[in-house]
Amino acid sequence: MTATRKDSRAKADTVLVIACGMIAREVLAVKERLSFDHLELTCLPAEFHYYPDRIAPALDKAILQAKADGYRHIFIGYADCGTGGMIDRICEKHSVERMEGPHCFAFYQGIEAFKAIEDGDMLAFYMTDFLCRQFEAFFIKPLGLDRHPELIGEYFGNYEKVVYLAQTNDPALDKVAEDAARMLGLTYERRFTGYGDLTTTLRAKAGKTPADA
Incomplete structure (x- = not known):
């Protein structure tokens, strides 16, 4: 062959x-x-x-x-x-x-679990391990928040909370998500989902x- x-x-x-x-x-x-x-x-x-x-x-x-x-x-x-x-x-x-x-925010949590909480998450800004690792590259720089932090209200003013859907237990990623919530002026919630x-x-x-x- x-x-x-x-x-x-x-x-x-x-x-x-x-x-x-x-x-x-x-x-x-x-x-x-x-x-x-x-x-x-x-x-x-x-x-x-x-x-x-x-x-x-x-x-x-x-x-x-x-x-x-x-x-x-x-x-x-x-x-x-x-x-x-x-x-x-x-x-x-x-x-x-x-x-x-x-x-992916749904299938990480599990579709049935997501259906049960999606109404309560209507104003949630989801983060995942990937988005924590790439927070600066995916959000800060493209939105110009490093140069114009006054724009935070325009982009995130309609959100109520940051929900970090954690695939792994990594303190460094936890800190990124917590700092993001603080910077955006939103409440913070961590949910360990694994790979759902x-x-x-x-x-x-x-x-x-x-x-x-």
Whole structure:
């Protein structure tokens, strides 16, 4: 068997997760926890969080490329993520599935748990491990708050609280979230979620390929 044919066979037996860059570290952590050597990850830019209209077209291209490369088992590591159903249309077009729920803040907490508290969180500004690590790059600098702190009220005046959805127990990240709440003038709440539905979903969707059956 040639190297090309071996590579093609390997990809055919692999589950490829095409995910948001904001959850890359978490997908890899779940992969390691589940010992899923047959799972591979590719990511779209995390900055698409701010440009949801770019997600579906980029996913369309990524799925087409993955299929051209020989991947037969593809899972989408996105919820709806503010696309108004556009991701669902791409998933339907290519006969692939995605993470359940409206956004990662929901599936980290667990969809059923999120449904129970979402009304009380209408005015919550969510942070995750990723957003704590990237708080300056994702919020402070793009919004110009380092140069114009007076804009904080304009951007965050309608929020009541910062809710840190912690995937890990990291005091350094806790401090970032607490400092963010203080800077924004909001109350602070920490919820340890772990990886939430990400673990159970990847276990269910990527647990087996036809080669394993």
